[in-house]
Amino acid sequence: MPASARLEDYPVDVTAGDLFRDAPPDVAAKWLAMADGLAALREEAGLPVQEVVARQIQDLGLSFRITGDDDERPWPLSPMPxxxxxxxxxxxxxxxxxxxxxxxxxxxxxxxxxxxxxxxxxxxxxxxxxxxxxxxxxxxxxxxxxxxxxxxxxxxxxxxxxxxxxxxxxxxxxxxxxxxxxxxxxxxxxxxxxxxxxxxxxxxxxxxxxxxxxxxxxxxxxxxxxxxxxxxxxxxxxxxxxxxxxxxxxxxxxxxxxxxxxxxxxxxxxxxxxxxxxxxxxxxxxxxxxxxxxxxxxxxxxxxxxxxxxxxxxxxxxxxxxxxxAFAAFMPRLCKVLFNEQPLLPNIATWWCGQAAEGDVVRKRLDELVVTSAFGQFAEGLPGGRAVAGADLTRAQRRALLDGMQRRPMDYCGQETVQxxxxxxxxxxxxxxxxxxxxxxxxxxxxxxxxxxxxxxxxxxxxxxxxxxxxxxxxxxxxxxxxxxxxxxxxxxxxxxxxETPQVRRGGGILASQAADNLFWFARYVERAELTVRVIRALLGSTIEVDAAAGSNPEVVSRMLALLVEWGAITPHTARLPVPQACHAALAETTMSGGVAATFGFIRSTGLTLRDRFTSDFWRIASRPLPPFDSQRPGALLRVARELVERLGALSGLLSENFVRGPSWRFLDMGRRIERALGICSTVSFLAGDDGEHNDALGALLDLSDSQITYRTRYLTGPRRAPVLDLLLLDPENPRSLAFQANAICRHIEALPSLGEDLLPEAPLLEARALLGPLKSMSIEAYDSAEHLGATEARLLALSETISTRYFLQIEKADVPAGAGLLA
Structure with missing residues (x-):
């Protein structure tokens, strides 16, 4: 049946004042044309019109929150205007x-x-x-x-x-x-x-x-x-x-x-x-x-x-x-007093109980009126301060309301019920x-x-x-x-x-310090989540895949579990459980800051403050909930880990490709580079921190750093300590190396605006150069991983703090209201 016929047969009481039924013939024809167009859209798309509109709402990132909800809901738009x-x-x-x-x-x-x-x-x-x-x-x-x-x-x-x-x-x-x-x-x-x-x-x-x-x-x-x-x-x-x-x-x-x-x-x-x-x-x-x-x-x-x-x-x-x-009761009179005019658009009839005669009218006509708070705040007998229809009150509620009106009549208004x-x-x-x-x-x-x-x-x-x-x-x-x-x-x-064609301009306008802070930490959380999930994927793969990089080497498995403990993803007690249970705990962890679920919560909460900067495609991926992982079977958990690695990789790709190379992108990429550099320091320390040739550990390290193909292309041998560490620490061409991260951080800071007019380098740039210097001037043979990795990690933490001090708002935690969403 065509949409127009459905609208013509639209079931409504003619006396109800329906907008379509009351429309003049030529305007009613536009209603019917709109309905016909929606029917044609349904035929063309092969989907209900509501779904077509819902997809546009999703693409635009439109949402809202009902009071009491923690999460946003898709915006509920009717296709018929x-x-x-x-x-x-x-x-x-x-x-x-x-x-x-x-x-x-x-x-x-x-x-x-x-x-x-x-x-x-x-x-x-x-x-x-x-x-x-x-x-x-x-x-x-x-x-x-x-x-x-x-x-x-x-x-x-x-x-x-x-x-x-x-x-x-x-x-x-x-x-x-x-x-x-x-x-x-x-x-x-x-x-x-x-x-x-x-x-x-x-x-x-x-x-x-x-x-x-x-x-x-x-x-x-x-x-x-x-x-x-x-x-x-x-x-x-x-x-x-x-x-x-x-x-x-x-x-x-x-x-x-x-x-x-x-x-x-x-x-x-x-x-x-x-x-x-x-x-x-x-x-x-x-x-x-x-x-x-x-x-x-x-x-x-x-x-x-x-x-x-x-x-x-x-x-x-x-x-x-x-x-x-309460002011609605006086607007008609004020219009006459101030303009000597009658209101062209009257408000609903209102009686303020702060006046004796009007209060009597409300009490006598209580069953016909709606009673509301005169000033939009708590009034005795009005549940939650909301308006109540007198006819809907129970005997006890009616008595409580009348008692409140007797004690403080100025707190109440009576208004006509509008059909x-x-x-x-x-x-x-x-x-x-x-x-x-x-x-x-x-x-x-x-x-x-x-x-x-x-x-x-x-x-x-x-x-x-x-x-x-x-x-x-x-x-x-x-x-x-x-x-x-x-x-x-x-x-x-x-x-x-x-x-109109605007004046041509470039750049993205001002970047507020708090926005820079949120961009910086958003990228850090994305990178942190990806590295944690990569470790979980490697652990799960080692339990069910014969050719997994870690193999079945219990020492390598123990080191990766210790890495999860170090990052706050699991507790030392959890690390002693069977690998699938430990990985399930790391994925589901919300109370410890390094848990995957907790980190995804940080990604989402930080991303909410950046909604005006993200595309709808990006936000749709970033705000997607974790996939279900009720089962502790290794295969099911491995599928979840792989899906999350793909999702986080898509986010990283969009971060890299969809932002204009301005200050916003620089803070995103700086956060990503600092977090990746810290991850490299941790993984190398735990998996290759001694002087031995642990091939399984080195292979796992290449896997976690997504550098297996690069290594195999460059070397015909299996993983060996010196070439692996050179690739992951000192190679300036490898986007997964420590030197690459340090070099990128230096370039970003050099491009940011300076406060001083003396052109001298500011503290963040000095810290970044101090980080990069040893990586550029040292060979892998001279690189003492235990000593230099510790010093590099300390410099990275100092650099992060210096960037925060120079560019971000300095707010004491005690000054931040609960739930304000300020992240460390």
């Missing part, structure tokens, strides 16, 4: 711009003359009662005359087609990145289908958003950063994607510092000026010296730099005071009605005027009724693109600044 007629959207645009103007005026009064409170239009308790009211911002005036730069608003469409405001989002514009990601994923999945239904593009809005933030800065080509709370934040993937798309450095508070009332980011080339930050953290956490002293994610003295007019902050600190649901419109959602290849809310976005453009994104982010509820107070994606919810469509194609395509 919401389709809204441009005429209906024009009415919404006017209402959104009016509301943005109103919010700007109210914020300006709250932090300025406070006439609304003085004249009785706003109760003082309403302002002071909000946890987001920033008292020490009162009296500060914006340099360019605006408190808001970007604004998000949740909208509900009622069953009669009337749009209303559910809530204002002034603190964080969550969802703006997901709106962009939804459009990217859908357009890549469906080709020209969105264009055929005349969907308006989003690129111009994002261009105007960036230009609007730049407009407020003092410099002509300002540097704007996106300030994130870090990788553990629920919307971090969205922030990373948004920063990459807009070309903004993604920074954390510890990347930034204030000097002489100017904001700087710490980079490998020294401090670089930041002119504006788009903050994605609460005002209370923004500056520990001005607000909450316990904040570990803010920037000390940031408010001083902002108040002095030398750093712009988007949005204005304290702007989120208006997010409190949400539905929209067609493609579920298991059939269309089903889903209640939806729409998050729209408004931003100041290059001229300082408000512009509205022609679309947005829709959340389709998993329940038939929908939770119109939910802010974030929940279990079973879907997202959907929002397509604003013109009934006829525009005469000329809408131009976008992002489509």
């Amino acid at each position: 919401l389709i809204i007629d441009s005429a209906e959207w024009a009415e919404l645009e006017r209402g959104l711009i009016q509301r943005a103007r109103l919010l700007e005026a109210v914020i300006g009064d709250i932090y300025g003359p406070q006439k609304l409170v003085a004249e009785g239009h706003l109760p003082a308790a309403l302002v002071a009662g909000s946890r987001y009211f920033a008292r020490n911002v009162v009296g500060i005036q914006p340099g360019k005359g605006s408190h808001l730069h970007v604004y998000a608003v949740d909208l509900a469409r009622g069953r009669r087609g009337t749009w209303r405001v559910l809530g204002d989002r002034l603190r964080l514009a969550n969802g703006i990145g997901y709106a962009l990601e939804n459009r990217l994923a859908l357009s890549r999945s469906t080709g020209a289908l969105l264009g055929r239904v005349h969907t308006r593009r989003l690129a111009r809005f994002f261009s105007e958003l960036r230009s609007g933030m730049a407009r407020t800065c003092a410099r002509e080509n300002p540097r704007i950063a996106l300030l994130t709370p870090g990788r553990l934040n629920q919307s971090y993937p969205e922030q990373a994607h948004l920063a990459r798309y807009l070309g903004l450095p993604l920074v954390e508070g510890r990347d930034l510092s204030v000097n002489d009332n100017r904001l700087f980011v710490r980079t490998i080339a020294g401090p670089k000026r930041i002119d504006a930050v788009w903050r994605w953290i609460d005002t209370n956490a923004l500056d520990p010296l001005a607000f909450d002293a316990r904040s570990a994610i803010g920037v000390p003295d940031l408010i001083e730099a902002w108040a002095g007019g030398r750093t712009e902050v988007t949005n204005w600190p304290g702007a989120e005071v208006l997010e409190a649901p 949400l419109s539905t929209t067609p959602a493609l579920i298991d290849e059939r269309f089903e009605p889903r209640p939806f809310t729409l998050r729209a976005f408004v931003a100041r453009g290059s001229d300082g005027e408000w512009t509205v994104m022609p679309g947005g982010f829709a959340r389709l509820s998993s329940s038939s009724s929908g939770d119109n107070h939910a802010i974030l994606m929940g279990e079973g919810d879907l997202s959907a693109d929002v397509c604003v469509v013109d009934r006829v194609a525009p005469r000329r395509p809408v131009e976008s600044r992002l489509d």
Whole structure:
């Protein structure tokens, strides 16, 4: 059956206010055309449309985290977008711009003359009662005359087609990145289908958003950063994607510092000026010296730099005071007072219980209303501070709620229950009605005027009724693109600044010290995991393969197990177990830092901070979980070890080939070279540290160093000590030799920027040259492995510490919050 017929037979109550059923005929035709296009896509791909879209989501690396989850989930995008007629959207645009103007005026009064409170239009308790009211911002005036730069608003469409405001989002514009990601994923999945239904593009809005933030800065080509709370934040993937798309450095508070009332980011080339930050953290956490002293994610003295007019902050600190649901009760009156206008886009009816008459209304109509916290914080009788429908309360819950409202009425609001419109959602290849809310976005453009994104982010509820107070994606919810469509194609395509040919440039912009740190350690963990798995593979091969390099020599097996103990992969007790059990323990180990599972955890957690720098192919490999290895059979474990060696080899290859040869790549490769050099020192010390000719040990050493073929090509004899050690220690042409690693490290450090103007070599370069010198000036006959390997290992550890001191942030462990993800 064609998709259009399925959509025409779409089962929904006509009185339910469905978006498709309510559409005018020419707009309904676009719904049907979209459904036809999805059916054609299914036929062409031979796969369900959901799977086609899911593959694009995977390629783009789109994910999210539900509160309480440790791991991210693939982004749940419905293939069928919401389709809204441009005429209906024009009415919404006017209402959104009016509301943005109103919010700007109210914020300006709250932090300025406070006439609304003085004249009785706003109760003082309403302002002071909000946890987001920033008292020490009162009296500060914006340099360019605006408190808001970007604004998000949740909208509900009622069953009669009337749009209303559910809530204002002034603190964080969550969802703006997901709106962009939804459009990217859908357009890549469906080709020209969105264009055929005349969907308006989003690129111009994002261009105007960036230009609007730049407009407020003092410099002509300002540097704007996106300030994130870090990788553990629920919307971090969205922030990373948004920063990459807009070309903004993604920074954390510890990347930034204030000097002489100017904001700087710490980079490998020294401090670089930041002119504006788009903050994605609460005002209370923004500056520990001005607000909450316990904040570990803010920037000390940031408010001083902002108040002095030398750093712009988007949005204005304290702007989120208006997010409190209680303010919704006063917005219609304030619109009349400030503009002498009726709201074009009304909010849902709200009664603040801090007023006696309104409190009585809520108590009398409790069964008809939803009760929510007036200020978005704990209120007695509201489980978890969430909104509750009065009709759903048990007798005991009702009594507890009324008691709480009696004691502190100002903590509660009553709101009307909104019956949400539905929209067609493609579920298991059939269309089903889903209640939806729409998050729209408004931003100041290059001229300082408000512009509205022609679309947005829709959340389709998993329940038939929908939770119109939910802010974030929940279990079973879907997202959907929002397509604003013109009934006829525009005469000329809408131009976008992002489509213009940019000025040609090279290089990758600034490299923050923390990003360099994470790149350095990411590569070290990849190299460390690969070498550990190579040892495990050699051990397992020796138990089941007759021609394995280690053979059945128990001494070689014992030495390799001792190597795993030295690296913290297994305990000395585990090393005495049968080889398969010891290898299984090394693969599964999570509590010891050298275990394979633990190291893969480090790879993933460090990689999360670098999402804006990695390609989707790379991240898909890096974030893949370990293969299952429940069995302790040597053959099964050997297959796992081989798969992991191949996976880690693919990562190393992508690290080598997919990065521009700039500072980011240099720190990746430096980390890789230092870790490989340390591994060479350890393996040579354990397997060839004496003066004897242990052929099995030397063969295992060549295997672990992936140098068997090179040795056999060069020598006709079996493994011999001098040529093996020359190949692995002093040969500058062997990419697996110690000399090669030292030479590469020197070249990388020489290419990095210097802080001084005297052109004298800095400490890392001196350390690297001291490491390389003996390897270049010594023959293998003069090389005392016991003495020189120990000295080389000490120099490598000193070099790693010197690189850290010179280029990375120096943060005491006691200053790092638990779970912040800072790795040693």
